[in-house]
Every structure is written in structure tokens, then in C-alpha cells.
Amino acid sequence: MPQKPDPLWARWGAELALLRSRAGMTQTDLGRRALLSKSAISSFELGTRTPKVHHAEKLDNALSTDGTLVRLWRNLHKQRQVPDWFLDALMLERSSREIRQYQSILVPGLLQTPDYARTLIRLREPQATDEHVAQLVKGRIGRLPEITPRKPLLWFVVDEIVIKRVVGTPKTMAEQARHIASLVDDGTIRFQVLRETGLHPGICAPFRIMTLHESKAVLCQEKAIGDEVVDDPVKVNKIATLFGAMQAEALSVGESLALLREQQKEFEQ
Known part of the structure; x- marks a missing residue:
């Protein structure tokens, strides 16, 4: 049974997908650069998997986004x-x-x-x-x-x-x-x-x-x-x-x- 997306992390995933698209990368391309699987990238973007801060760091480095995903991760992590x-x-x-x-x-x-x-x-x-x-x-x-x-x-x-x-x-x-x-x-x-x-x-x-x-x-x-x-x-x-x-x-x-x-x-x- 497909895992239900988490609305909070789906927002982070949407930002990841946008940054990846702007960089002209496929999920496979990004996975290779960040040393993550294509399925991991897909689940992050769908919001069905909760990223850890080290995932955000790897993806920022792979996308050259100067900490954008880490900052967003920290803010969403403290959503309260x-x-x-x-x-x-x-x-x-x-x-x-x-x-x-x-x-x-x-x-x-x-x-x-x-x-x-x-x-x-x-x-x-x-x-x-x-x-x-x-x-x-x-x-x-x-x-x-x-x-x-x-x-x-x-x-x-x-x-x-x-x-x-x-x-x-x-x-x-x-x-x-x-x-x-x-x-x-x-x-x-x-x-x-x-x-x-x-x-x-x-x-x-x-x-x-x-x-x-x-x-x-x-x-x-x-x-x-x-x-x-x-x-x-x-x-x-x-x-x-x-x-x-x-x-x-x-x-x-x-x-x-x-x-x-x-x-x-x-x-x-």
C-alpha cells in the first residue's frame, strides 16, 4: 500500500523538486551527485519520506543551492x-x-x-x-x-x-x-x-x-x-x-x- 505523503515534508519535497528542475537534473542525476538512490529522491519530493538534516546538506551541495534546503528543513522542523x-x-x-x-x-x-x-x-x-x-x-x-x-x-x-x-x-x-x-x-x-x-x-x-x-x-x-x-x-x-x-x-x-x-x-x- 502506497505511503501517504506528510503535508509538512511534501512542502520541502516540492522545493527540492523545483531546485532540481531548475538545475536541469533528473532524479537519477541528483541521486548520483548526492550519493542517494533515485527512489530516495522521489520519496523526498513526494513527501512520503522524512528527510534528515544530513540529507538536506547533501542535496544542497549537489545542487549548489547555498544551504537553501537546510534552512528550509530547519524551519519546517520547528514548525511549531x-x-x-x-x-x-x-x-x-x-x-x-x-x-x-x-x-x-x-x-x-x-x-x-x-x-x-x-x-x-x-x-x-x-x-x-x-x-x-x-x-x-x-x-x-x-x-x-x-x-x-x-x-x-x-x-x-x-x-x-x-x-x-x-x-x-x-x-x-x-x-x-x-x-x-x-x-x-x-x-x-x-x-x-x-x-x-x-x-x-x-x-x-x-x-x-x-x-x-x-x-x-x-x-x-x-x-x-x-x-x-x-x-x-x-x-x-x-x-x-x-x-x-x-x-x-x-x-x-x-x-x-x-x-x-x-x-x-x-x-x-
Whole structure:
């Protein structure tokens, strides 16, 4: 009887299959280079066999992927740091060349500080243990360092309320504003603010557009419990056009940075 795939490791297997395909290798080719059997490669890609870290190391070496599979293995191995419903979006995030995000309510997860993230998680899961909350915080704040070495384009547009709403304490918000400003200053992200006055195209639910390669982009629409991933090109292009309209209506990056620093000073007083 065929073994049932493990949903978690099937995600790792899908990344392995993608990297192997990009390298122009068959499963047999990769097996020879990594000193593994073709059946082992096949079962890893299907998610029917759980890889060990030394398998990931061998495959990274064979594919010259600079530790990609090891990093993914470690992150999936510690999946308890990430809610199950977020794993698909997380996989896409790590593979994206561009991430464009609109947020109308809260600071985007990629940009959150530990105190800001801890406050939100504790509010959402009031009965969670301190250990569980700490694990979730670690998983959230570890996402940005995980993707920045690849230097993807990270562009955020937020409603003004995002930088004004007090989540936690004024000290928490001052640190959060300082953190975002530093990411703008060092060129890690581009950040724009839509002013509160009047109507603008951003009166809608939060979303992310993640470009995987030249001809493939997906849309992640935020919901109460998890993101819905949409890969219909017509729908993705429609939201990409909407994001462009938001960029046009928002303050420039420089103006947004100045507003962010003003808000930081207010929180510090």
C-alpha cells in the first residue's frame, strides 16, 4: 500500500523538486551527485519520506543551492513556531523575488518587532503558554532575516492608522517606528503611507502579491484565520494594478519616512 505523503515534508519535497528542475537534473542525476538512490529522491519530493538534516546538506551541495534546503528543513522542523495555516504562505514568501504588501490595520508581520508581535499574539491567544507565545514570536521576527540575503524587492503600503494605533505601549510603538525607519534607511524595504484624509484605493482587505519569477506571481489575501492563496493571473494582475494605484496615492518613501519619525517622537514623549 502506497505511503501517504506528510503535508509538512511534501512542502520541502516540492522545493527540492523545483531546485532540481531548475538545475536541469533528473532524479537519477541528483541521486548520483548526492550519493542517494533515485527512489530516495522521489520519496523526498513526494513527501512520503522524512528527510534528515544530513540529507538536506547533501542535496544542497549537489545542487549548489547555498544551504537553501537546510534552512528550509530547519524551519519546517520547528514548525511549531509557525501556525499550520501559514505554512503555504511562508513557503511562497521564502521563494519570492518581489513582495508587495498592503496593510490597512497592523504593521506587516515581516516588519514587526518582538514586543509588537508578542502583544498581538497574546491578544489572539490569551490562553497560550509563555513558551508557546515565545516560539510564535521567534518564528515571526525570524522571517525577514531569512529572506533578506536574497535581496528581494520588499515594498509596503500601509494606512496611516497602522503607524498611529497603539499596540501595547507607546514605548513598543516608538521601537516599532524606529525599526521600520532603519529598514528604509538601509534600503531593505520601501515603505509608503496612505493618509487618513479622504477616500483612496486602499479601502479593502490586506493582501500580498508575491512574484516567484518573471512569469509567475501569486496573491495572498488575508483572512481571520490564514491567507487564501490565489494564482489566477487575471485576479493577480487586477490586484497588482490596485497596488500601483495605492503607491500613486500614498506619500512618497521620503515623506512617509518623515511622518514615521514624527510619530516615533510623539510616542517617545
